[in-house]
Amino acid sequence: MPKITYVLADGTRREIEASKGTSVMEAAIRNNVKGIDAECGGCLSCATCHVYVGEEWLAKLPDPDPDEADMLGFVAAEKKPNSRLACQIKLDEALSGIVVRVPPTQS
Ligand code: FES
Numbered sequence: 001m002p003k004i005t006y007v008l009a010d011g012t013r014r015e016i017e018a019s020k021g022t023s024v025m026e027a028a029i030r031n032n033v034k035g036i037d038a039e040c041g042g043c044l045s046c047a048t049c050h051v052y053v054g055e056e057w058l059a060k061l062p063d064p065d066p067d068e069a070d071m072l073g074f075v076a077a078e079k080k081p082n083s084r085l086a087c088q089i090k091l092d093e094a095l096s097g098i099v100v101r102v103p104p105t106q107s
Contacts, residue, residue, distance in 0.1 A: 001017040001018060001019055001020070001096075002017065002018060002019075002020060002022075002091040002092060002093060002095055002096040002097075002098075003015060003016070003017050003018075003096050003097055003098075004016050004017075004018060004024055004027055004091065004095075004098050004099075004100065005097070005098070005099045005100070006028060006033045006036075006051075006100055006101075006102060007099065007100070007101040007102065008033070008034055008035055008102050008107065009034075009035055009102050009103070009104045009106065009107035010107065014031070014033055016028075016031045016033070018030075018091055019091075020091060020092050020093065021090055021091065021092070022090070022091050023042060023086060023087050023088070023089055023090055023091070024049075024051065024086035024087075024089040024091065024098070024100060025038045025042055025049040025085075025086035025087035025089075026042070026087075027091070028049075028086060033102070034102070034107065035102035035103070035106035035107050036048070036049050036051070036086055036102060036106065037049070037106065038086070038087060040087075042087035043087075044067050044068060044071050044085065044087065044088070045071070047071050047072070047074045047075045047076070047085065048076075048106065049085050049086040049087045050072075050075040050076070050077060050083060050084075050085060050086070050103055050106065051083075051084060051085075051086045051100035051101060051102060051103070052080055052082050052083060052084075052100065052101040052103065053082045053083075053084050053089075053098070053099075053100055054082075054098065054099035054100065054101070055082060056099075057095070057097075057098045057099065058081075058082055060094055060095060060098075061084065061089060061095075064084065064085075064088065065088070068084070068085050068088045071085060072084075072085065075103070076103070076105045076106070077103030077104065077105040077106065078103070084100075086100065
């Protein structure tokens, strides 16, 4: 199963395994990862699943689709080049080991 490491706002690391096809947001919610609220449940209307993707993993992700790109304009924390919405990152073996950082405003 793919692994994800969440780096929380306080620097704590949480490593979680999730089934292929699960989103980084769903895995966080199921495992009570602090700071990923996902208020809209993954329908791209809240931006409370904002994460910073580890630079080394960015190239492995498809570019944000237009709806994700629009919603990234509404994140509460600073938007950075590696900002993504966790609900739009679907896990597979190629992404096993991905590291995402939770923005400080989402602690
Ligand atoms: S969970 Fe709402 S935009 Fe990702």
